[in-house]
Amino acid sequence: MAYEALREAVWRANLDLVExxxxxxTWGNASAVDRENGVVAIKPSGVAYEEMRPEQMVVVxxxxxxxxxxxxxxxxxxxxxxxxxxxxxxxxxxxxxxSRHAVSWAQAExxxxxxxxxxxxxxxxxxxxxxxxxxxxxxxxxxxxTGVVIVETFRSRGIEPxxxxxxxxxxxxxxxxxxxxxxAVENGIVLEAVAGMALNTLTIxxxxxxxxxxxxxxxxxRKHGKDAYYGQESLAP
Amino acid sequence: MAYEALREAVWRANLDLVExxxxxxTWGNASAVDRENGVVAIKPSGVAYEEMRPEQMVVVxxxxxxxxxxxxxxxxxxxxxxxxxxxxxxxxxxxxxxSRHAVSWAQAExxxxxxxxxxxxxxxxxxxxxxxxxxxxxxxxxxxxTGVVIVETFRSRGIEPxxxxxxxxxxxxxxxxxxxxxxAVENGIVLEAVAGMALNTLTIxxxxxxxxxxxxxxxxxRKHGKDAYYGQESLAP
Amino acid sequence: MAYEALREAVWRANLDLVExxxxxxTWGNASAVDRENGVVAIKPSGVAYEEMRPEQMVVVxxxxxxxxxxxxxxxxxxxxxxxxxxxxxxxxxxxxxxSRHAVSWAQAExxxxxxxxxxxxxxxxxxxxxxxxxxxxxxxxxxxxTGVVIVETFRSRGIEPxxxxxxxxxxxxxxxxxxxxxxAVENGIVLEAVAGMALNTLTIxxxxxxxxxxxxxxxxxRKHGKDAYYGQESLAP
Amino acid sequence: MAYEALREAVWRANLDLVExxxxxxTWGNASAVDRENGVVAIKPSGVAYEEMRPEQMVVVxxxxxxxxxxxxxxxxxxxxxxxxxxxxxxxxxxxxxxSRHAVSWAQAExxxxxxxxxxxxxxxxxxxxxxxxxxxxxxxxxxxxTGVVIVETFRSRGIEPxxxxxxxxxxxxxxxxxxxxxxAVENGIVLEAVAGMALNTLTIxxxxxxxxxxxxxxxxxRKHGKDAYYGQESLAP
Numbered sequence: 001m002a003y004e005a006l007r008e009a010v011w012r013a014n015l016d017l018v019e020x021x022x023x024x025x026t027w028g029n030a031s032a033v034d035r036e037n038g039v040v041a042i043k044p045s046g047v048a049y050e051e052m053r054p055e056q057m058v059v060v061x062x063x064x065x066x067x068x069x070x071x072x073x074x075x076x077x078x079x080x081x082x083x084x085x086x087x088x089x090x091x092x093x094x095x096x097x098x099s100r101h102a103v104s105w106a107q108a109e110x111x112x113x114x115x116x117x118x119x120x121x122x123x124x125x126x127x128x129x130x131x132x133x134x135x136x137x138x139x140x141x142x143x144x145x146t147g148v149v150i151v152e153t154f155r156s157r158g159i160e161p162x163x164x165x166x167x168x169x170x171x172x173x174x175x176x177x178x179x180x181x182x183x184a185v186e187n188g189i190v191l192e193a194v195a196g197m198a199l200n201t202l203t204i205x206x207x208x209x210x211x212x213x214x215x216x217x218x219x220x221x222r223k224h225g226k227d228a229y230y231g232q233e234s235l236a237p
Numbered sequence: 238m239a240y241e242a243l244r245e246a247v248w249r250a251n252l253d254l255v256e257x258x259x260x261x262x263t264w265g266n267a268s269a270v271d272r273e274n275g276v277v278a279i280k281p282s283g284v285a286y287e288e289m290r291p292e293q294m295v296v297v298x299x300x301x302x303x304x305x306x307x308x309x310x311x312x313x314x315x316x317x318x319x320x321x322x323x324x325x326x327x328x329x330x331x332x333x334x335x336s337r338h339a340v341s342w343a344q345a346e347x348x349x350x351x352x353x354x355x356x357x358x359x360x361x362x363x364x365x366x367x368x369x370x371x372x373x374x375x376x377x378x379x380x381x382x383t384g385v386v387i388v389e390t391f392r393s394r395g396i397e398p399x400x401x402x403x404x405x406x407x408x409x410x411x412x413x414x415x416x417x418x419x420x421a422v423e424n425g426i427v428l429e430a431v432a433g434m435a436l437n438t439l440t441i442x443x444x445x446x447x448x449x450x451x452x453x454x455x456x457x458x459r460k461h462g463k464d465a466y467y468g469q470e471s472l473a474p
Numbered sequence: 475m476a477y478e479a480l481r482e483a484v485w486r487a488n489l490d491l492v493e494x495x496x497x498x499x500t501w502g503n504a505s506a507v508d509r510e511n512g513v514v515a516i517k518p519s520g521v522a523y524e525e526m527r528p529e530q531m532v533v534v535x536x537x538x539x540x541x542x543x544x545x546x547x548x549x550x551x552x553x554x555x556x557x558x559x560x561x562x563x564x565x566x567x568x569x570x571x572x573s574r575h576a577v578s579w580a581q582a583e584x585x586x587x588x589x590x591x592x593x594x595x596x597x598x599x600x601x602x603x604x605x606x607x608x609x610x611x612x613x614x615x616x617x618x619x620t621g622v623v624i625v626e627t628f629r630s631r632g633i634e635p636x637x638x639x640x641x642x643x644x645x646x647x648x649x650x651x652x653x654x655x656x657x658a659v660e661n662g663i664v665l666e667a668v669a670g671m672a673l674n675t676l677t678i679x680x681x682x683x684x685x686x687x688x689x690x691x692x693x694x695x696r697k698h699g700k701d702a703y704y705g706q707e708s709l710a711p
Numbered sequence: 712m713a714y715e716a717l718r719e720a721v722w723r724a725n726l727d728l729v730e731x732x733x734x735x736x737t738w739g740n741a742s743a744v745d746r747e748n749g750v751v752a753i754k755p756s757g758v759a760y761e762e763m764r765p766e767q768m769v770v771v772x773x774x775x776x777x778x779x780x781x782x783x784x785x786x787x788x789x790x791x792x793x794x795x796x797x798x799x800x801x802x803x804x805x806x807x808x809x810s811r812h813a814v815s816w817a818q819a820e821x822x823x824x825x826x827x828x829x830x831x832x833x834x835x836x837x838x839x840x841x842x843x844x845x846x847x848x849x850x851x852x853x854x855x856x857t858g859v860v861i862v863e864t865f866r867s868r869g870i871e872p873x874x875x876x877x878x879x880x881x882x883x884x885x886x887x888x889x890x891x892x893x894x895a896v897e898n899g900i901v902l903e904a905v906a907g908m909a910l911n912t913l914t915i916x917x918x919x920x921x922x923x924x925x926x927x928x929x930x931x932x933r934k935h936g937k938d939a940y941y942g943q944e945s946l947a948p
Contacts, residue, residue, distance in 0.1 A: 261663065261664075261667050262660065262663065262664070264592065313696065335592045335667075337667070337670060337671055337674065338674060340590060340592060340671050341671050341674035341675045341677075341678060342678060343590065344589040344590040344671060344672070344675040344682060345675045345678035345679035345682050346679070346682070346683075347678055347679060369685075369686060369689075370689065372686070372688040375686075375688040375689055375692050376688065376692070379692055408589070408590045408591060408685040408686075408689060409590060409591045410590065410591070410592065436674055436677055436678055439677065439678060440677060
């Protein structure tokens with residue numbers, strides 16, 4: 001099969017989302033990009049996870065979404081993924097879920113505050129929520145425009161997608177990304193975990209305050225960038 | 238065994254409710270209708286799920302609930318199911334559970350608002366809660382009257398049962414339905430998931446607002462009706 | 475082994491508590507009484523569930539708690555169980571857990587209101603919380619006095635233990651009972667489930683109201699007493 | 712392998728944390744001290760639990776953290792563990808997790824109140840939260856200073872580490888300890904359970920009050936110290 005490694009990674013990521021408890025029914029999809037060949041592999045639309053096989057991952061053109069390889073229809077969210085790959089050139093994979101706590105913050109239309117180091121280890125600041133989409137953005141090219149509003153959120157607020165590898169789409173749910181499919185899945189898992197913790201934090205203390213800038217920087221930098229000292233040297237990114 | 242396929246589907250649906258975590262002890266029941274033969278198959282009352290076999294599903298008359306086939310007593314909620322089948326001619330199956338979050342909304346006697354697209358993908362608007370039942374409706378023919386109050390809720394508020402395939406009975410819990418047993422179960426699963434998300438949304442933002450009409454329509458229509466574009470063509474309803 | 479059936483039932487009930495997710499570590503115990511022989515079998519204190527065998531259940535005198543059979547020390551809560559058996563002559567088994575939601579209501583020192591039919595199917599009214607125990611009640615014969623305060627709660631408020639087969643001990647947690655070990659376990663499971671639902675109900679609607687008296691009576695009577703019509707006739711109590 | 716029993720105990724404790732549901736991804740670490748030999752064994756940094764073997768536990772010097780045995784880099788939290796061992800001479804093992812409810816209290820920067828006997832059985836008073844760390848404490852020797860702020864919290868408030876074998880580090884999460892690795896894990900499990908119960912207690916009653924001093928003492932003393940009467944005599948500490 002063509003693009004075998006890419007498909008295998010995407011298939012694995014889709015199953016990892018399920019095994020991590022982030023997916024109810026078929027609500028979720030993962031994709032990865034092969035920038036050299038200008039293609040993206042993504043989950044087929046509405047196929048049950050238990051029956052999914054690597055060769056069913058659909059390969060489409062990064063440029064225009066045209067079918068490149070595969071017999072099934074790609075996830076209906078494909079245009080969102082493609083727009084993110086085109087506008088965020090540093091990312092290698094994207095996951096989208098309707099995981100319960102992250103969706104709750106997206107529905108409440110509140111940025112997910114950085115209340116602790118669990119958050120800071122992966123996200124260098126609050127995870128932003130997008131603005132609501134306008135009627136005309138919803139009516140035509142809705143999934144593409146979902147990508148547009150995500151990118152707009154990052155640009156207008158000066159957030160680097162490598163610093164905060166996730167977003168909450170208002171009234172919808174989370175997208176997360178990373179260098180690799182595994183990293184994107186991990187960011188989706190962390191987002192759901194910290195979204196649950198933040199909700200509980202508010203229950204205990206309605207006006208809880210984010211952590212200080214120094215602590216945020218310390219934890220993010222412990223795991224990311226040139227001075228990272230978490231994990232084994234041979235395993236460091 | 239008579240009505241083998243119908244019983245098998247109902248038996249499967251009852252087990253699916255359990256496997257989906259919607260059922261505590263024996264609190265839950267699923268049924269399906271065979272409109273051609275005018276019969277309904279439903280779970281027997283108070284039988285443990287682990288021991289339940291397809292042939293134990295009880296077959297009763299759609300018209301008057303009279304026993305048609307089967308040795309056990311049907312679920313005590315049978316009259317509710319029958320009334321729904323008679324008044325909502327488009328539905329093929331009904332499930333009733335005491336799933337935790339849906340029950341909580343029914344107990345709070347609040348419509349479940351459409352806070353996001355997870356909800357909108359399956360329910361074309363808020364899931365309504367019924368009014369409280371009156372003493373005389375409770376005293377006699379209670380289960381039948383439970384059906385009556387559900388139908389009244391939909392009629393008086395002009396909601397189509399195909400648009401919003403679920404209801405919250407005040408102080409009691411959810412009923413969900415669909416074209417097939419599988420669809421009814423799925424709607425029960427989704428209802429529980431979105432009820433949990435909506436509760437969390439309120440915890441984060443007490444005055445959270447429903448999504449806009451355009452987004453509601455877009456998501457419901459992506460999956461339902463003639464212009465649906467979710468899933469594979471061969472699998473589309 | 476002596477009292478084999480009694481021990482077997484108590485052993486089973488203790489494991490059922492664990493399998494139902496009501497027990498963390500070793501926090502929980504079940505007992506049953508053999509009124510004819512004037513003995514109670516109860517879980518040994520602080521023994522790991524995985525290693526527990528039926529013959530390790532400790533048999534003590536109903537009258538004074540004296541050891542009758544068994545080599546291990548009985549649960550430290552034994553005097554509470556014994557007092558309940560002596561004062562509530564209709565009950566055959568008692569379970570005590572630190573299940574999460576029931577404990578939360580006990581810690582909040584609030585009666586668990588009857589917000590719905592899930593509750594009404596098993597408890598004919600609110601599940602009462604005891605008053606706090608006085609210093610002198612805690613200092614000496616603490617476990618016995620825990621039973622005393624439970625009985626006082628039921629007597630002073632005119633609640634029949636058969637109508638409401640459970641209690642919340644203030645700042646401590648739930649005890650539940652029933653005619654048989656299986657019934658006591660079931661009441662413990664239901665108590666935990668409805669405690670969770672009631673908590674969620676309050677989150678949705680701070681001033682949620684209990685169900686009406688007619689609905690409460692209807693549901694409790696559907697399952698209990700001479701006109702019960704839930705379950706199979708041959709299985710009816 | 713050197714320090715085989717110590718490594719085995721630490722390896723087991725790390726897996727116990729995972730099996731108890733306290734760990735997401737690789738967020739958690741356990742260590743134990745061998746005071747006679749002046750060494751501490753601790754989990755390697757960022758290694759997946761499924762692949763972890765006892766011989767991979769890293770052995771470092773209690774005095775200065777220098778590598779004694781093992782090829783991998785120790786957990787980045789090692790300096791925190793070492794400081795606790797040096798300042799709390801009675802403890803034999805330390806665990807650190809990002810378990811959901813304990814983290815939520817740490818993020819809300821509130822002491823975990825003793826709302827009930829589940830708490831009192833293991834913690835003789837509220838579990839304290841530390842103050843926020845100062846920029847200069849974060850910038851250099853951050854993990855060491857995390858230990859410093861924990862010890863400061865206990866000293867300044869006159870709490871004995873044997874009385875309350877856990878702490879909440881503000882904006883970070885819990886550390887728990889005990890005489891043995893098993894005891895430290897158990898205290899971590901209990902902390903998470905009571906943190907969840909306390910959160911629910913607040914949801915039910917915003918101004919819930921701690922239990923009385925007499926009840927707190929009674930429960931803690933039932934399980935600890937010379938007059939303990941919980942468990943089997945042969946198993947008593």
